[in-house]
Amino acid sequence: QVQLVESGGGLVQAGGSLRLSCAASGRTFSSYSMGWFRQAPGKEREFVAAINWSEDVTRYADSVKGRFTISRDNAKNTTYLQIDSLKPEDTAVYYCAASRFAVVSISRVNYAYWGQGTQVTVSS
Numbered sequence: 001q002v003q004l005v006e007s008g009g010g011l012v013q014a015g016g017s018l019r020l021s022c023a024a025s026g027r028t029f030s031s032y033s034m035g036w037f038r039q040a041p042g043k044e045r046e047f048v049a050a051i052n053w054s055e056d057v058t059r060y061a062d063s064v065k066g067r068f069t070i071s072r073d074n075a076k077n078t079t080y081l082q083i084d085s086l087k088p089e090d091t092a093v094y095y096c097a098a099s100r101f102a103v104v105s106i107s108r109v110n111y112a113y114w115g116q117g118t119q120v121t122v123s124s
Contacts, residue, residue: 002026002098002113009094009118012086016122020081022096022115030074033099035111036081038092038120045095047106049081059104064090086122093117 008020022034035050049070051058058070069082079096097111105111 002029002032004096004098004113004115006094006096006115006118009120011121011123014086014088014122014124016086017082017084018086018120020083020094020096020118020120022079022081024077024079024098026077029077029098031100032113033101033104034070034072034079035097035099035105036068036070036079037095037097037108037111038090039095039117040089040092043092045108047108048094050099050104050106051079052102052104057104059106061106083120086120088122088124091120091122093119 003025005023033052036048037045039045049060051070067085072079095117096115098113099111
């Protein structure tokens with residue numbers, strides 16, 4: 001069982017940066033692949049980024065490549081999402097998720113555990 005708590009969201013101007021954090025409880029955090037998803041009002045929850053347990057494999061949605069960076073610190077049971085060059089279309093609730101699969105996945109169905117989300121709002 002893994003419990004996830006996101007933090008770091010907020011209101012920023014376009015072009016700004018944020019660093020989201022996802023703190024995980026549970027002794028087996030390092031065995032999980034971790035992902036970030038986001039959901040804008042009236043839209044489906046969509047994949048943003050993911051990282052495997054050993055940090056040598058990452059995947060990104062095309063819309064965020066070059067602007068978002070996912071990382072993790074297994075010693076701190078924490079996953080991060082560095083968001084740079086923010087755009088108004090990045091406005092959404094951002095969710096952290098954990099997957100038991102070793103292969104990094106972009107599909108929501110492969111993630112068994114979810115946090116409550118953190119709001120990111122980008123003003124133009």
